[in-house]
Structure formats: C-alpha cells, structure tokens
Amino acid sequence: MIAAVIELETDIAIVGAGFSGSLLSLLLKQIGLRSVLIDRGSHPRFAIGESSTPIANFLLADLARRYNLPQLIPLATYGSWKRAYPEIVCGLKRGFSYYHHTIGQQFQPRADHANELLVAASEGIEDADTHWLRSDFDQFLAQEAVRADIPYFDQTNIEQVHANNGGWNLIGSRLGEAMTLQADLLIDASGDGGLLSKQLGIDNHPAGLQTHSRSLFSHxxxxxxxxxxxxxxxxxxxxxxxxxxxxxLHHVFKGGWMWVLPFDNGITSAGFSLDPNLFPLDRAVSPEAEWAGIMQLLPSVAEQFCDAEPTVAWRQTGRIQRRLQRSAGPNWVMLPTAAAFLDPFFSTGNSFTLVGIGRLMAMLERSWNRPDWSDQMQVYDRQLQQEAEILDLIVNGCFRGFGDFERTGAMSMFYFIAATWSESEQRAGRLGRGGAFLCADQVDFKKALIRAVAEVDNPSISTREFVGRVHSALAPFNRVGLCDPAKRNMYDFVP
Ligand SMILES: Cc1cc2nc3c(=O)[nH]c(=O)nc-3n(C[C@H](O)[C@H](O)[C@H](O)COP(=O)(O)OP(=O)(O)OC[C@H]3O[C@@H](n4cnc5c(N)ncnc54)[C@H](O)[C@@H]3O)c2cc1C
Incomplete structure (x- = not known):
C-alpha cells in the first residue's frame, strides 16, 4: 500500500518540465506566483525539437530581460551561449538551407542554384541562432527552476485530475509515494503527452487539419x-x-523532407518527415530498414550518411500533427506544443511555444484573479488557433509543392516573410502582446496563403505564373527583399 506523504498546495501546477514548463516556472516566480513543476520523466532525457530561429531567440532574450532572469540571456545567440555555457551543447545555425532531390537521382549542383535555397538569419557567428541539444538545454532550465526554489517533482505520474473549488486537485504518485496537489490554475506543458486533452476529453483531431506527416529520426x-x-x-x-x-539543412523530395542539424560535439540530429500517402507506415519494417530504404531513393543523401551511426534509439512515429479543439478554459491553459503541432519544416515549434508563454505571462500579470480572466483565456485560445491554422496552411502548401522546387520555394516565402514580419512585431513589443505570430492576424496575408495552397499543385497554372502570383501577393508584407529572382535563391542577412 502507498502511504500519502506528499501533499502540496500552490497557485499554479505546471505539468511537463521540458524547456517550456521549466522556463514558465521561472517567469511565474518573478511575478510572485507560486508554481509546482511536475514531469513523468527525469533529466537529462532525449527530446526532439532542436533548431531555434531568430524569433525564438528574440523572445527568449526578451522574456529573460523583462522578468529579470539575466542568466538566460546568453542562450539567445551562439556567441554568448558558447562563452557563458560551454558545457551546454548546442550547434551553430546561420540560417535555413534547402536542397531539392529527384527520387533515384544524384544531386547535381547548378550554377543558377535553382535546386537549392539558402536564407541567412544572422550576420555572422556571434549573433547566430543555435540548435539546442535538448537533453542539456532542458536539464539546465529544470536545474535553474530548482535553484530558484521552485518545487520540482520528476518521475511523477498524475493519475487523476479533479476540478475542485474553482481550482484543481491532482492525484498521483512519485517513486512509490502518493501525491496530492491543490492548484488554482493548471498549465499543460506536456507536449505530445497530452495530459489535459486526455483528462478533459478534448478532441485531438478537429476536421480541417491539412498537413499530414510522420517522422523517423535519431541522433x-x-x-x-x-x-x-x-x-x-x-x-x-x-x-x-x-x-x-x-x-x-533540409533535403526535400517528393513525399517528404529530411532535417540535418549538427551539434558542436560531433553529433548530428537527423530525421525524415514523410507524407504517409507516399511513404505509408509499416510497423513490420524496422526503423533501420525503413531508413536504409529511403536512403536508396536519395543517393546523394546516402553519401552524406554512408558512415553515420545512430547514438540514441530510433524513433519512428505515426502522424505528428495535433490541434486540440480548445487550448484554454477559465482555470486551465495548454502551452502551444501541448495544444497544436504541425510539422518542423520551418522549425516553428519552439518559437510558437515562446509566443504562447509571452502571451500567457502578459495575461497573468494583467488579469489573473480579476473579472476579465476568463475573457483573456478566450483570447489566448482564439489567437493560438489562428496561428496553428496559418502554420498548417504554410506547411501543407510546401508539402504539396515538393515535386517542383520552384513552387516549394515560392510557398516557403510565406514563412520567411511572415517570420521577418513577426521579428519587427517583436521589436515593437507587440508579438504575443496583442500581435499574432506569423501574420495570423493579417487578413490579406491569409487570403493570399489560402489561394496559393489551392493553386500550388494545380498543373493548369504554370510554375512561372504561380510564383509570380505569390510574389505579388506577398509584396505588401515583404520588408527584407525576399522573392527577388536576382538573388537566385541565395538570400543574405538583412538586419
Ligand atoms: C520530429 C520533430 C521535430 C521537431 N523539430 C523542431 C525544431 O527543429 N525546432 C523547433 O522549434 N521545434 C521543433 N519541434 C517541436 C518541438 O519538439 C517542441 O516545440 C518542443 O519540444 C516543445 O517543448 P515543450 O517543453 O513544450 O514540450 P516537450 O519537449 O515535449 O516536453 C514535455 C514534457 O512533458 C512531460 N510529460 C508528458 N506527458 C506528461 C504527463 N502526462 N505527466 C507528466 N509529464 C508529462 C515529458 O516527459 C516532457 O519532459 C519538433 C517536433 C517534432 C515532433
């Protein structure tokens, strides 16, 4: 029999101590709210989702400054990270690179760069983005939470979640000890663990989600x-x-794409995101065998990986998309990755999560325990749903264009232009504080995107015409000289 030995009461229970849950617990402490952090696993642990972006890094630095957590600021650029925390492994990320492969054929570099696209995101190494080795990065943030005296319970299973007096009663166990936790607000930072969607029975498959991919990866x-x-x-x-x-680095081919993210310690994160219509999941085929089979279709990628050896267990997943019908209620909130995930083609997961964290913090500061709190939670949900919809449209459009790289390149401009737009929103202090991520609140942007997705694989519209239409529709949002044929797919950094 289990003896009840852990009994806690707090303002906010955070379930999930990945980077988002730990970071949020640190921020909450700075505004005087008590939280308890719970995770079913323990650090260090493998986690996927490693490539950061300028928006993610601006947001991280901004949160660290705004809430006086100076120890987090160096993690926002490669140069400062390496100086301050050489022991936390990261990789250098100067931008996004895409290479197009025709199935069964060797990649052939072209003088006009028509089968590649490089978009710089930083001026140099010092201000570059990073790939986060999540086992190190997440452990560091959880350790910071512990250093800040935030109660942290790893290896803890939450077995029941009951509504209680306008708050929550969580019942679970940790290493043979029973645990009860009383909290006013419950924040779900459990990612694909889906704690609240299971507990509250929220539908995870709303109609209309268009992107459809599954993944196969390792280090x-x-x-x-x-x-x-x-x-x-x-x-x-x-x-x-x-x-x-x-x-x-991305390798793109009809039916999917591959990410290649090198860390400074000689380890590389790599994996495929695959359209199951062309690459159906067969559980009878082992991940190694499936990997080898895809490599046979991509001879140049096979050359890059000819000596590669996995260093952690293979992961072979089913569909990776989720978008819950609701992401917040009067006394519960899901962080973005718990509520919605599309596909990592543009490394948007962590920036989306940080936008949600910034938005939630602003709402808590302004409205927690005030009459407009429920309204704020509706705003949180509405904005998150709008942003997930934009992400779904952009990524789905790219997938549908994968057979024709010029069309994928044009579709990708929706992301790059929306990202640079979000960067200026961030600089103006609006992103996540009224302003939406990736132009989700821009009606003309969304209209242009819906039209492009409808046309991207329409053979009656020539590639030239399609690209021209996309470029002119994006012109009002294009602040940094993207969509410029004179650049021949090689985009330098524009501050
Ligand atoms: C294949 C793939 C590639 C990706 N690549 C990128 C990328 O390059 N860049 C990017 O920005 N994003 C990427 N993402 C998205 C990225 O993984 C997420 O943005 C990120 O992990 C979110 O962090 P998190 O802390 O919210 O959640 P997670 O990292 O998922 O952490 C959730 C935590 O909750 C715990 N947990 C789960 N369920 C429970 C439970 N019931 N009880 C207690 N604890 C629980 C888990 O143990 C875990 O520690 C990728 C995602 C996938 C699937």
Whole structure:
C-alpha cells in the first residue's frame, strides 16, 4: 500500500518540465506566483525539437530581460551561449538551407542554384541562432527552476485530475509515494503527452487539419559535411551566404523532407518527415530498414550518411500533427506544443511555444484573479488557433509543392516573410502582446496563403505564373527583399 506523504498546495501546477514548463516556472516566480513543476520523466532525457530561429531567440532574450532572469540571456545567440555555457551543447545555425532531390537521382549542383535555397538569419557567428541539444538545454532550465526554489517533482505520474473549488486537485504518485496537489490554475506543458486533452476529453483531431506527416529520426555520429560533397560534385559555394552545414539543412523530395542539424560535439540530429500517402507506415519494417530504404531513393543523401551511426534509439512515429479543439478554459491553459503541432519544416515549434508563454505571462500579470480572466483565456485560445491554422496552411502548401522546387520555394516565402514580419512585431513589443505570430492576424496575408495552397499543385497554372502570383501577393508584407529572382535563391542577412 502507498502511504500519502506528499501533499502540496500552490497557485499554479505546471505539468511537463521540458524547456517550456521549466522556463514558465521561472517567469511565474518573478511575478510572485507560486508554481509546482511536475514531469513523468527525469533529466537529462532525449527530446526532439532542436533548431531555434531568430524569433525564438528574440523572445527568449526578451522574456529573460523583462522578468529579470539575466542568466538566460546568453542562450539567445551562439556567441554568448558558447562563452557563458560551454558545457551546454548546442550547434551553430546561420540560417535555413534547402536542397531539392529527384527520387533515384544524384544531386547535381547548378550554377543558377535553382535546386537549392539558402536564407541567412544572422550576420555572422556571434549573433547566430543555435540548435539546442535538448537533453542539456532542458536539464539546465529544470536545474535553474530548482535553484530558484521552485518545487520540482520528476518521475511523477498524475493519475487523476479533479476540478475542485474553482481550482484543481491532482492525484498521483512519485517513486512509490502518493501525491496530492491543490492548484488554482493548471498549465499543460506536456507536449505530445497530452495530459489535459486526455483528462478533459478534448478532441485531438478537429476536421480541417491539412498537413499530414510522420517522422523517423535519431541522433548520429559521422555525418559528412554537405558542403564538401557539394563541392566534390562540382558545386561552387562562393555565393552561399554562409557555410550550408551551419544551418538547419533540409533535403526535400517528393513525399517528404529530411532535417540535418549538427551539434558542436560531433553529433548530428537527423530525421525524415514523410507524407504517409507516399511513404505509408509499416510497423513490420524496422526503423533501420525503413531508413536504409529511403536512403536508396536519395543517393546523394546516402553519401552524406554512408558512415553515420545512430547514438540514441530510433524513433519512428505515426502522424505528428495535433490541434486540440480548445487550448484554454477559465482555470486551465495548454502551452502551444501541448495544444497544436504541425510539422518542423520551418522549425516553428519552439518559437510558437515562446509566443504562447509571452502571451500567457502578459495575461497573468494583467488579469489573473480579476473579472476579465476568463475573457483573456478566450483570447489566448482564439489567437493560438489562428496561428496553428496559418502554420498548417504554410506547411501543407510546401508539402504539396515538393515535386517542383520552384513552387516549394515560392510557398516557403510565406514563412520567411511572415517570420521577418513577426521579428519587427517583436521589436515593437507587440508579438504575443496583442500581435499574432506569423501574420495570423493579417487578413490579406491569409487570403493570399489560402489561394496559393489551392493553386500550388494545380498543373493548369504554370510554375512561372504561380510564383509570380505569390510574389505579388506577398509584396505588401515583404520588408527584407525576399522573392527577388536576382538573388537566385541565395538570400543574405538583412538586419
Ligand atoms: C520530429 C520533430 C521535430 C521537431 N523539430 C523542431 C525544431 O527543429 N525546432 C523547433 O522549434 N521545434 C521543433 N519541434 C517541436 C518541438 O519538439 C517542441 O516545440 C518542443 O519540444 C516543445 O517543448 P515543450 O517543453 O513544450 O514540450 P516537450 O519537449 O515535449 O516536453 C514535455 C514534457 O512533458 C512531460 N510529460 C508528458 N506527458 C506528461 C504527463 N502526462 N505527466 C507528466 N509529464 C508529462 C515529458 O516527459 C516532457 O519532459 C519538433 C517536433 C517534432 C515532433
């Protein structure tokens, strides 16, 4: 029999001590709210979702400054991270790189760069973004929470969640000890663990979600530099805006794409996101065998991975999309990754999460325990749903264009232009504080996006016409000289 030994009472229970839950607990403490952090696992642990972006880093630094957590500021750029925390492993990310492959054929570099797209996101190494080795990064944030005297219970299973006096009573157990936790507000930071969706029975498959992909991934040693192979095939890298491996490197092909994210410790995160219509999941095929099979279809990628060895267990998932019908109620909130996830083609998961954290913090500061709190939660839900819809449209449009790289390139401009728009919203202090992520509140942007998704794989519209239409529809939002044929897919950083 289990003896009840842990009994707690707090303002806010946070379930999930990934980067988002731990960060949020630190922020809450700074505004005088007590929280308890709970996770079913323990650090260090493997987690996917590693490539950061300028928006993610601006938001992280902004939250750290706004809530006086100076120890987090160095994590917002590569140079300061390496100086302040050399022991926390990261990788250098100067931008986004995409290479297009025709199934069964060797990649052939072209002088006009028509089968590649490089978009720089930083001026140099110092201000570059990073790939977060999540086992290190998440552990660091959980340790910071402990250092700040925030009660943290790892290896804890929440078995029951009951509404109680306008708040919550959580019942669970930790290493053989029973646990009860009374909280006024419950925050779900459990990612795909889906704590609240299960407990509250919220539908996870709303009609209308268009993106459909599944994933296959691991971490590897001995992955070769794409730059070296590219040069060995006669490619000229002199007009690449940065060394293409110092980025989130993507290999794109009909039916899916692959990410390659090198860390500084010789380990590379790599995996496929696959359209199950063309690459159906067969559980009878092992992940290794499936990986080898896809490599046979992509001979140049196979060369990059010819000596690669996995360093952690393979992950082979079913559909990775989720979008819950509701993400917040009067006394509960889901952080974005618990409420919605689309596909990592543009590394949007962590920035989306940070937008949600910033928005929630602003709402808590302004309205917690005030009469308009329920209204604020409705606003939170509405904005999150609008943002998830935009992400779904952009990624789905790209997937549908994968057979024709020029069309994918045009679709990708919706992301890059919306991202740079969000960066200026962030600089103006509006992002997550009224302003929406990725132009989700811009009616003309959404109209143009819906039209492009409808046309991207329409063979009666020529590629030239499609690209022209996208570029002119995006012109009012294009603040940094994207969509410029003279750049030949090589976009330097524009501050
Ligand atoms: C294949 C793939 C690739 C991705 N790549 C990127 C990328 O490159 N860039 C990017 O920005 N985003 C990426 N993402 C998204 C990224 O993973 C998320 O944005 C990120 O993990 C969110 O962090 P989190 O702390 O909210 O959740 P998580 O990292 O998922 O952490 C959730 C925590 O909750 C705990 N938990 C779960 N259920 C329970 C429960 N019932 N009780 C107690 N604890 C529980 C877990 O143990 C875990 O520690 C990717 C996602 C996928 C699927």
């Amino acid at each position: 590897f040693r001995n992955v070769r530099r794409w730059h070296d192979l590219y040069q060995s095939w006669g490619g000229d890298t002199s007009d690449h805006p940065y060394p293409c491996d110092d980025s989130a």
